[in-house]
Amino acid sequence: MSPQDTKPFNPAAVIVLAAGAGTRMKSRLPKILHPIGGVSMVGHALAAAQGLNPERLAVVVRFERDIVAAHIAALDATALIVDQDDVPGTGRAVQVALDALDATAPVDGTVVVTYGDVPLLTTELLTELVATHETDNNAVTVLTAVLDDAAGYGRILRHATDGTVLGIREHKDASDAEREIREINSGIYAFDAKVLRDALKHVTTDNNQGEMYLTDVLGLARNEGGRVAAVVTTDRWQVEGANDRVQLATLGAEHNRRIVEGWMRAGVSIVDPATTWIDSTVVLDEDVTILPGTQLHGTTTVARDAVVGPDSTLMNVQIAEGAEVTRTHGSGAVIGAGAHVGPFTYLRPGTVLGADGKIGAFYETKNVTIGRGSKLSHLGYAGDAEIGEDTNIGCGNITANFDGVNKHRTVIGSGVRTGSNTVFVAPVTVGDGAFTGAGAIVRKDVPAGALTLSVAPQRNANGWTVANRPGSVPAKAAENAENS
Numbered sequence: 001m002s003p004q005d006t007k008p009f010n011p012a013a014v015i016v017l018a019a020g021a022g023t024r025m026k027s028r029l030p031k032i033l034h035p036i037g038g039v040s041m042v043g044h045a046l047a048a049a050q051g052l053n054p055e056r057l058a059v060v061v062r063f064e065r066d067i068v069a070a071h072i073a074a075l076d077a078t079a080l081i082v083d084q085d086d087v088p089g090t091g092r093a094v095q096v097a098l099d100a101l102d103a104t105a106p107v108d109g110t111v112v113v114t115y116g117d118v119p120l121l122t123t124e125l126l127t128e129l130v131a132t133h134e135t136d137n138n139a140v141t142v143l144t145a146v147l148d149d150a151a152g153y154g155r156i157l158r159h160a161t162d163g164t165v166l167g168i169r170e171h172k173d174a175s176d177a178e179r180e181i182r183e184i185n186s187g188i189y190a191f192d193a194k195v196l197r198d199a200l201k202h203v204t205t206d207n208n209q210g211e212m213y214l215t216d217v218l219g220l221a222r223n224e225g226g227r228v229a230a231v232v233t234t235d236r237w238q239v240e241g242a243n244d245r246v247q248l249a250t251l252g253a254e255h256n257r258r259i260v261e262g263w264m265r266a267g268v269s270i271v272d273p274a275t276t277w278i279d280s281t282v283v284l285d286e287d288v289t290i291l292p293g294t295q296l297h298g299t300t301t302v303a304r305d306a307v308v309g310p311d312s313t314l315m316n317v318q319i320a321e322g323a324e325v326t327r328t329h330g331s332g333a334v335i336g337a338g339a340h341v342g343p344f345t346y347l348r349p350g351t352v353l354g355a356d357g358k359i360g361a362f363y364e365t366k367n368v369t370i371g372r373g374s375k376l377s378h379l380g381y382a383g384d385a386e387i388g389e390d391t392n393i394g395c396g397n398i399t400a401n402f403d404g405v406n407k408h409r410t411v412i413g414s415g416v417r418t419g420s421n422t423v424f425v426a427p428v429t430v431g432d433g434a435f436t437g438a439g440a441i442v443r444k445d446v447p448a449g450a451l452t453l454s455v456a457p458q459r460n461a462n463g464w465t466v467a468n469r470p471g472s473v474p475a476k477a478a479e480n481a482e483n484s
Helices: 041-050 065-075 090-104 123-135 193-200 216-223 245-265 464-468 473-483
Strands: 013-018 056-061 080-083 110-115 140-146 155-158 165-169 183-192 228-233 295-297 313-315 328-331 345-347 358-370 375-387 398-400 410-412 423-425 428-430
Touching: 013 041, 013 090, 041 056, 041 065, 041 110, 041 123, 056 065, 056 090, 065 080, 080 090, 090 193, 110 123, 110 193, 123 140, 123 183, 123 228, 140 216, 165 216, 165 228, 183 193, 183 228, 193 216, 216 228, 423 428, 464 473
Parallel strands: 013 056, 013 110, 056 080, 140 228, 295 313, 313 328, 328 345, 345 358, 358 375, 375 398, 375 410, 398 423, 410 428
Antiparallel strands: 110 183, 140 183, 155 165, 155 183
16 A cells, blocks of 8 residues: 555545524424434534544534534534525535635645534545545545435436536436436535635526525536546435434434444443444443443443443443443442442432442432442432441431521441431431431431430320221221230
8 A cells, every 4th residue: 555545634624514594303402403322413523524633624603603603612612613694505605614714824725514414424434535535636526325215415417428427416406317316415525625715706596596506616616627526425324414303313213223233343232222222422341231221321431241221321320340220210420340229219410339339229319429338228318428338228218408498418437227217317427337226317416336216115005996996997907806
């Protein structure tokens, strides 16, 4: 392979078109901000563009300008935000972007144009586009695909003899014969900057839509003797856009299929891929097992030999090696090595479970640190609390952390044993090795090693049922017991 074959192909600029209103989404949220796999569509587009390591990156915006611009700035503070004016069309959008880039320093080299609503497009395919463009010294290189149903797309017009690209005809302007063509324009291009700049000066709005078509640049470049070529992808999903909720869901499902398949090939066992959803931002180790009905979102990470599911939804949860999480809804939690969570557990932000610990059935936790080996086995609430190591919290325990105005903390030491239905009225501290009796209401600090009992002695009122509920089912049962 020659040195030219191995050189990096870094374009002078990438222009991302993100100005559309997306009215078919029927949403107040701009179309390009709708998420797929935990990332906005424009976020996917920017990631693919950034992977090219371009010298400069510009994003053209218009609809809900401030919201979109703020989102883009959060993703890439170096991106140049360019406002599209009232002249419609992709040609005009690229023209204002190129003018804005030129205002800083004239662009010289390859300019890539892509869209903010093509979320499955990869850096690898863009790299192939740029490499072909520069290696073949093209004036314009267009990314195309062959579809069974090409309705709505611009058609690629080729020379009948040698197959070279002659131009692109937009669907609404195409003849019946041209609409039979199945090779479509993705709208993604690599241009020579000078060719693009010069051609845009001659693009008009003289068409059925009254817009400046970027596609007209191909014919203008060819008329000036420039070489126009195409890179045909066999992966149509990479050039599919989402214009409505149906297309968004379809792309989301395909994106998830690819993510799930990728993790399986990387050594993760996913028992039922069809019911497993994993964001593109999630990180999994080898030998992780994901059981059916599991959703992993955000910055969730799962370490080796951990088991998640079935029926668990986790957002921004960190799971250490060998932990098990069953039928759990969690966000912003940390689960230690070898720990067990679930079933039917609600982990709220700030939950930190130590190694070999347990949060069991029907438990809710929030802003609580639980030490190594400690167990909250079933039916309770722990919030705004700190629990030491090797402590056992009994069934039905509650940290009463809210006084109606402010939240308060409960501190429970190591080696503590609490009886069923203990209530800790915060702020309160329980020392190491202390015990609480069943039904205790702990309002004051408990010294280390102490036993706390706060329930009054039991008193039995004999004959109460018959005297107070005569003729009732309980009274008859009591009478039968007395007479037996």
